Amino acid sequence: MRHFLLFSLSLLLSAGAVAQQVQLKGLFGSSAMLEIDGRQRLLKAGQKSPEGVKLLEATTKHARVLIDGREQKLTLDAPVAASYAEASRAEIRLTPDGRGHYSTNAWVNGRSVAMMVDTGATVIAFNYPTARRLGLNLERAEPIHVSTANGIARAYKVNLDSVTIGGIKLHNVEATVHADDFPQITLLGNSFLSRVDMEQQGGVLILRARN
Known part of the structure; x- marks a missing residue:
C-alpha cells in the first residue's frame, strides 16, 4: 500500500525583482512534488518547471533545486537553507490512494x-x-x-x-x-x-x- 505523508516546507527565494515561493510537498524516488507560486509541479531530476525552477536531485530524504542560479537543498525533516522561512502554522498535505482514502x-x-x-x-x-x-x-x-x-x-x-x-x-x-x-x-x-x-x-x- 502506497501512502505518502506530504509535508509543506516553504522557502522564499529571490528571482530577479520578483519574490518566488517554492514549497516541497513530497518526495517520490527520483521525483519531487513542488508548489511554485501556488502551482503544483511534479518534476524529475534534471527537469525545469515553466517558472524556471530546476530540480537537480531528488532522493528519499531531500531535494536540491536551482532558482535564478542559486542552489538550495530542501528536506522533509528540517530546513537547511539560511533563507528558509518557517510557516506560521504547521501544515501537512495528503494525497488520496486509488480508493480515494487519505x-x-x-x-x-x-x-x-x-x-x-x-x-x-x-x-x-x-x-x-x-x-x-x-x-x-x-x-x-x-x-x-x-x-x-x-x-x-x-x-x-x-x-x-x-x-x-x-x-x-x-x-x-x-x-x-x-x-x-x-x-x-x-x-x-x-x-x-x-x-x-x-x-x-x-x-x-x-x-x-x-x-
Missing part, C-alpha cells in the same frame, strides 16, 4: 503507526493488536460498547498523551481500542480532526494546526 503516518505517545483519515469516526480507533504494540495501558481504561459495520462490539476508552502528524502535535486526545482486530488500519477520527483546520485543494487534503 492515509498518513502518525506518532502516538512517541511510537509510529499508520492511520487513515475517517471523518465519520468520532474518535481515533485502534484494534487490540495495534494498541498492545503501541504500549497503551488498558488496565484502567473504561470498557464501552461501540457500533461498527458488523454490529455492536466491545471496546475501551483511552486518552492518548500525544498524537503527532508531521509538524502538528496534539495532547490529551480521546481514542477507543476495539477488543478484536478491527479496524485493520487505525482510523484518524474527529477527536484529532476537529482540533485542526481541514481544507481540500485539487484532491489534496490539507491539515493545518490552529494558533
Whole structure:
C-alpha cells in the first residue's frame, strides 16, 4: 500500500525583482512534488518547471533545486537553507490512494503507526493488536460498547498523551481500542480532526494546526 505523508516546507527565494515561493510537498524516488507560486509541479531530476525552477536531485530524504542560479537543498525533516522561512502554522498535505482514502503516518505517545483519515469516526480507533504494540495501558481504561459495520462490539476508552502528524502535535486526545482486530488500519477520527483546520485543494487534503 502506497501512502505518502506530504509535508509543506516553504522557502522564499529571490528571482530577479520578483519574490518566488517554492514549497516541497513530497518526495517520490527520483521525483519531487513542488508548489511554485501556488502551482503544483511534479518534476524529475534534471527537469525545469515553466517558472524556471530546476530540480537537480531528488532522493528519499531531500531535494536540491536551482532558482535564478542559486542552489538550495530542501528536506522533509528540517530546513537547511539560511533563507528558509518557517510557516506560521504547521501544515501537512495528503494525497488520496486509488480508493480515494487519505492515509498518513502518525506518532502516538512517541511510537509510529499508520492511520487513515475517517471523518465519520468520532474518535481515533485502534484494534487490540495495534494498541498492545503501541504500549497503551488498558488496565484502567473504561470498557464501552461501540457500533461498527458488523454490529455492536466491545471496546475501551483511552486518552492518548500525544498524537503527532508531521509538524502538528496534539495532547490529551480521546481514542477507543476495539477488543478484536478491527479496524485493520487505525482510523484518524474527529477527536484529532476537529482540533485542526481541514481544507481540500485539487484532491489534496490539507491539515493545518490552529494558533
